[in-house]
Amino acid sequence: MIDDQASSLRKMKQSRLIKVIAVTGGKGGVGKTNITLNTAIAMAKRGKRVMVLDADLGLANVDVMLGLRVERNLSHVLSGECTLDEILVTGPHGIKIAPATSGTQSMAELTPTEHAGLIRAFSELRSEIDVLIVDTAAGISDMVLSFSRASQDIMVVVCDEPTSLTDAYALIKLLNREHGVFRFKVVANMVRDVREGQELFNKLSKVTGRFLDVALELVATIPFDENIRRAVRKQTAIVDAFPGSPAALAISQLANNALTWPIPAQPGGHLEFFLEQLVSEKAVGN
C-alpha cells in the first residue's frame, strides 16, 4: 500500500506545474461558489485548462448551479469504484468539475486505502490541467482547513457583514496558528464600490495586524450585482451570461491576475504536493 502510494507520487513528480487555489471564507453565502465557478470559466476562456474541486458539501453545489448532471462523486473514487476522470463533469468552456464526496468525513480520517486511492486517482488523471480551484464549504471544519492549507493560494471571500469579518478572522487565525499559513488573498464581495471593498479589507487587516503575524492582500473587489442572481437563476455563469456586467468584469480581472500569481518552485508547485498536504498526518484534527 505505502509502496503503491510512493510510486504514484513519484510518477506525478514528473508532472507539470499546476496552480492550486482554495476559495474559502468562513461564513456561508458570501459568494465562494460563484467566485470559484466564474473565475474558473474566465480562466478557461483565456485558454487555461481548469478543474474545479467541489469540496462544498452544502446545498448550492457547483453542479447544481450550472445545471449539470452528476452521478458519481469523489467518494466513489476513494472507494476505488471508478477513476477521477470518470466522475469529472464538463462545464462551460470545457472546465472540469470534480463533485464533492458526500458526508462530512475529514481528510485526516481517511483510511490508508482511501489515502492511496485519492493519490492514485490524481496520479492517473488523464485530463491535463493548468489550474485547480477548490470551492470549500462555509465554516472551519477539518475539511475546509485541509483543503485550504494544501493549496498554494487561499482566497478569503468577505462581504460587508460583521459575521463575515469575524468568521474570516477565525479562519485565518486557525490556519495561521495551527497550520503555519501566513499569506492570504482577500476578495471583497458584494460591495458598493472599490472604496467600500478597501474599507472592508482595512477592517480585517486591522484585527489580523493586531493579533496575528499574517500577510493579507486585497486581490479583488467585486460589486454587488443583480446579474449574478439572474445568471444563477438561468443556471449559467455571469461571465458567460452578462460578460459586460460590473461583477463579471471584476471577476475576469481577478482571474487574469490570479494567472500571474507565481507557482512555487519545487516542491509546492505540483499536484502531488497538494495531495501530500491534503492527506498528511499533520492534517487537522490530529
Ligand SMILES: Nc1ncnc2c1ncn2[C@@H]1O[C@H](COP(=O)(O)OP(=O)(O)OP(=O)(O)O)[C@@H](O)[C@H]1O
Ligand atoms: N457580487 C454579488 N452580487 C450579488 N449577489 C451575489 C454576489 N455574489 C454572490 N451573490 C449571491 O449570494 C448568494 C450566495 O452565493 P454563493 O452560493 O456563491 O455563496 P457561497 O459562499 O458559496 O455560499 P455557501 O457557503 O452556502 O456555499 C447567491 O444567491 C448569489 O447569487
Ligand SMILES: [Mg+2]
Ligand atoms: Mg458555496
